[in-house]
Amino acid sequence: MNPIRLVIITSTLLISCTAFADMKFVYHAPESSHDSRYKYHWEILKNALDVTAKKYGPYTLVPSEKLSENQQLAEMKKNSPKLNVMIRETNKIYESELTSVKIPIDKNLIGYRVLLIDKKDQPALAAMKTLPQLNTVKVGQGAGWGDISILRNSGFNVVTEENYDDLFKSLSKGKFKIFPRGVVEVLEEHRKFKNKYPNLVIENHLLIYYPLPTYFWFHNSSDGRLMARRVEEGLRYIIKSGTYRKVFDKHYAKVIRELDLKNRTMIQIPNPDLPDSVPFDRKELWYNSTEN
Known part of the structure; x- marks a missing residue:
């Protein structure tokens, strides 16, 4: 067989195997039995992964061992298999060390x-x-x-x-x-x-x-960037389809009404840690308490 053709066939097979291998997403477990802060976020992630299964193949979502937020960050920075997807606010340092999907998970x-x-x-x-x-x-x-x-x-x-x-x-x-x-x-x-x-x-x-856009974060590696690309495509799809809004309303519409945000005295403070890459221009990604 022609050596060039063999290389092409081998490369194609490797790409195909990578794309359709079972992607394992190890997410941070609750920090205690009382900690339910991220139920919504993981549901959003699952929806994003479901709609990209045809293109990227199967996946599994597995909880990590219990890690504090400092420990989560440490594991992510060293590309540890203990944790490969994290929910965290963005800042200039994280953007230089990790891979993010720049869509606020909960509309800020x-x-x-x-x-x-x-x-x-x-x-x-x-x-x-x-x-x-x-x-x-x-x-x-x-x-x-x-x-x-x-x-x-x-x-x-x-x-x-x-x-x-x-x-x-x-x-x-x-x-x-x-x-x-x-x-x-x-x-x-x-x-x-x-x-x-x-x-x-x-x-x-x-x-x-204060603006605190919270993203999904992945390792700064080829695998991490592939996972991030899949999740970003999935998020964009469910935003366009309306699924994202349905999940958001299921979790938070009643909360917003009960806390009566519109009639509270608001004190705004700046976030000096934000990078320039925050998508403030995409209004559909941001919740505005004065309009609800």
């Missing part, structure tokens, strides 16, 4: 924050309308969370905890006064922790906003 709804507080502090917080006023109280965040630098940049005194569940315990003990939670998280978290911490309530007056 995570950038709208209401506060978990001790109910005794509601009267004082109800009187606050400006950032300088809010800066007078300590804020709780998980170690390694991307919000920390954003909040500190705007003058907040941020207290961190390594363990997710300990944040609710520390709030109840007064270690900090406010725990800003994404609209997509807060109702479920309050439901799960209110029996253990009876004074835990959702503050009823304020809404903090």
Whole structure:
């Protein structure tokens, strides 16, 4: 056989095998039995993978061992088989080290924050309308969370905890006064922790906003880039087909109504960590609380 023809046939077979091999997506498991923050995101990922199966072949979704957010990032940076798909906000550093799909998974709804507080502090917080006023109280965040630098940049005194569940315990003990939670998280978290911490309530007056586009992230490798390409194609398809909006509304339409976002006092703060690649020009990818 002609050597050139043999090379072409071999290359074709290799490409075909790569495209239709079972893609294994190892995603980060919940950090505790109370942690349900990413149910929506993994459902979106599954939909994106389902609609690309004809082109890219079968896949499996497998949870990782329990990893903190700092550990997740460390595993991703070293192209570890322990984790190869991560949900995280974008910033300039991550963009230089990992491969992202630049479509905000939840329309940036995570950038709208209401506060978990001790109910005794509601009267004082109800009187606050400006950032300088809010800066007078300590804020709780998980170690390694991307919000920390954003909040500190705007003058907040941020207290961190390594363990997710300990944040609710520390709030109840007064270690900090406010725990800003994404609209997509807060109702479920309050439901799960209110029996253990009876004074835990959702503050009823304020809404903090900062742009925090959250992406799917993959290894900075040929395999990672292939996985990212598949997911991006899938996301674009389900956005166009309306499936994305249906899943979004299933998870969040009731939440948006119940938290009454439109009638809260909004305090906007900047995100200095954003790269220039954020697709702000694509309005269909962003939730706007003033229009709902």
